[in-house]
Amino acid sequence: MDGAEGCPIVRIAPNEYSIDDPDAAKILYRTGRQLEKSPRYLAWGVPTNEQNLFSATNITRHAERRRQTATLYQWSTLTAFEPQLDALTQELLGRMTKLADSRRETQLNHWFHYYALDAIGTIALGRPFGLLQAASDVAGLMESVQRYSRYGAIVGVFPELHPTIFRLVSLLTPTGAYGLGYLVQVMNQAIADETVSPGPQEKDVESSGKVNNSGSHFVSMLHSMHAANPADFTHDDIRYHVVPAIGGGSDTTAITLSAAMYYLIKTPSAMYRLREELEQKEREGSLSHPVTLRQSTECNYLQAVIKETMRMYPGNGLPMPRVIPEGGLELAGRFFPAGTLVGINAWVANFNPTVFGPDADTFRPERWLDTTAEQITTMDNYFMTFGKGPRTCLGKSIPFLEIGKLLPELLLNFEFDLARGPSQQWRLLDDWFVRQEGFDVRVRRREGRRIMEGAGIKPLPDGGNE
Numbered sequence: 001m002d003g004a005e006g007c008p009i010v011r012i013a014p015n016e017y018s019i020d021d022p023d024a025a026k027i028l029y030r031t032g033r034q035l036e037k038s039p040r041y042l043a044w045g046v047p048t049n050e051q052n053l054f055s056a057t058n059i060t061r062h063a064e065r066r067r068q069t070a071t072l073y074q075w076s077t078l079t080a081f082e083p084q085l086d087a088l089t090q091e092l093l094g095r096m097t098k099l100a101d102s103r104r105e106t107q108l109n110h111w112f113h114y115y116a117l118d119a120i121g122t123i124a125l126g127r128p129f130g131l132l133q134a135a136s137d138v139a140g141l142m143e144s145v146q147r148y149s150r151y152g153a154i155v156g157v158f159p160e161l162h163p164t165i166f167r168l169v170s171l172l173t174p175t176g177a178y179g180l181g182y183l184v185q186v187m188n189q190a191i192a193d194e195t196v197s198p199g200p201q202e203k204d205v206e207s208s209g210k211v212n213n214s215g216s217h218f219v220s221m222l223h224s225m226h227a228a229n230p231a232d233f234t235h236d237d238i239r240y241h242v243v244p245a246i247g248g249g250s251d252t253t254a255i256t257l258s259a260a261m262y263y264l265i266k267t268p269s270a271m272y273r274l275r276e277e278l279e280q281k282e283r284e285g286s287l288s289h290p291v292t293l294r295q296s297t298e299c300n301y302l303q304a305v306i307k308e309t310m311r312m313y314p315g316n317g318l319p320m321p322r323v324i325p326e327g328g329l330e331l332a333g334r335f336f337p338a339g340t341l342v343g344i345n346a347w348v349a350n351f352n353p354t355v356f357g358p359d360a361d362t363f364r365p366e367r368w369l370d371t372t373a374e375q376i377t378t379m380d381n382y383f384m385t386f387g388k389g390p391r392t393c394l395g396k397s398i399p400f401l402e403i404g405k406l407l408p409e410l411l412l413n414f415e416f417d418l419a420r421g422p423s424q425q426w427r428l429l430d431d432w433f434v435r436q437e438g439f440d441v442r443v444r445r446r447e448g449r450r451i452m453e454g455a456g457i458k459p460l461p462d463g464g465n466e
């Protein structure tokens with residue numbers, strides 16, 4: 001029965017299964033008696049170093065490190081970055097303005113990758129990488145993140161070969177200019193800079209071990225932990241946290257931003273309703289420029305658009321496999337012996353019609369609004385975009401922060417037309433991150449907005465055009 005149409009279990013490798021079953025998700029990603037991540041994740045870590053928070057398979061070690069550094073991802077820490085993110089928004093709006101005025105077509109997804117990498121550089125290392133400013137992939141960083149993801153997706157199929165292949169690849173690219181090796185170099189430089197000019201110190205670490213320094217970037221906070229306890233929290237531990245933030249925190253957000261824009265362009269009714277909401281908030285005086293996180297969370301339709309985009313377009317497109325423990329497990333009515341790898345792919349789960357409705361393959365933000373609290377809980381329980389349980393995405397607030405602030409500014413001030421007309425389709429490439437190609441658009445200024453160089457874009461008081 002494996003692989004039959006409509007069957008919830010598909011064998012994707014001799015010892016590996018992909019499952020679509022909400023009850024199985026509760027078992028596979030449970031908190032008590034946690035299941036180990038499959039060794040395939042090891043290929044996303046440096047074989048000679050300790051693994052990182054994302055690739056680690058050791059349950060105890062991972063739980064300890066995750067607990068210790070959860071403060072990095074608290075709202076209070078993240079919202080302190082709003083001014084820096086606003087500056088990046090400003091930069092992007094300036095770029096869009098120039099594109100609008102030149103009438104040149106552009107690949108919108110590239111701009112979102114520049115923005116998201118600069119944003120995560122700011123949050124994790126204290127400074128943007130400068131991609132937006134350069135309007136290009138500075139030093140091949142974007143390419144490196146993509147190679148990192150692709151390498152793990154391919155080599156992870158044979159994780160036992162990872163140490164050898166990684167060594168060979170490093171020899172062939174001795175400057176480490178691409179992939180994980182390069183990301184680690186960037187990280188090492190940031191850590192070294194912080195050592196010369198350290199951020200917060202020991203005093204910033206509370207007796208509980210938690211860092212109390214909102215407004216500091218990740219490396220400086222992790223440095224504080226290192227300063228407080230150098231033997232137990234080493235430089236390797238700093239890398240343990242920063243590598244997945246850069247490697248996993250930029251492409252995913254950029255991909256989601258592109259998807260939101262694509263679905264909105266393709267669904268004019270949703271675009272119209274979202275702009276109506278934003279303009280109504282502007283008229284009421286409850287939407288400033290730049291838009292604050294708080295204001296964006298009060299825009300119900302905007303939040304529904306973001307959530308529906310994440311459902312329709314999860315950033316990660318492979319199953320998230322776990323190792324079946326001693327004694328085996330029964331999942332979706334079938335027994336799996338110990339050692340089998342079983343996972344759920346968000347691109348399957350999020351389209352399950354019994355959970356999300358018969359129109360699960362349609363972009364319909366109203367799904368999250370015109371329904372009962374009970375139905376929302378059912379959908380939330382099987383919303384797999386960020387994974388589930390003890391290994392769920394630690395950074396999931398960040399896309400809500402970035403997209404919630406940026407999307408309204410873009411939509412209020414610009415029109416985006418598909419360069420080859422409404423029937424234009426993009427191409428998707430799945431190498432763990434599901435990337436887009438062919439998202440060529442033309443940008444137009446929206447009537448009634450005044451674009452102010454360096455000071456943001458504001459609506460004209462009289463609603464007139466510039």
Ligand code: HEM
Pocket residue numbers: 053054055066120244245246248249250252253256314315316320321384385386387388390391392393394395396398399
């Ligand atoms: C839309 C954006 C994002 C998506 C769709 C996403 C998705 C995911 C998924 C599916 C996992 C779990 C993988 C698994 O169990 O196999 C994960 C883990 C993780 N993500 Fe994200 N992510 C996003 C943004 C971010 C950001 C912005 C950061 C940090 C800056 C981040 C940091 C992490 C970390 C550290 C883990 C590993 C957590 C652990 O194992 O304890 N992610 N992410």
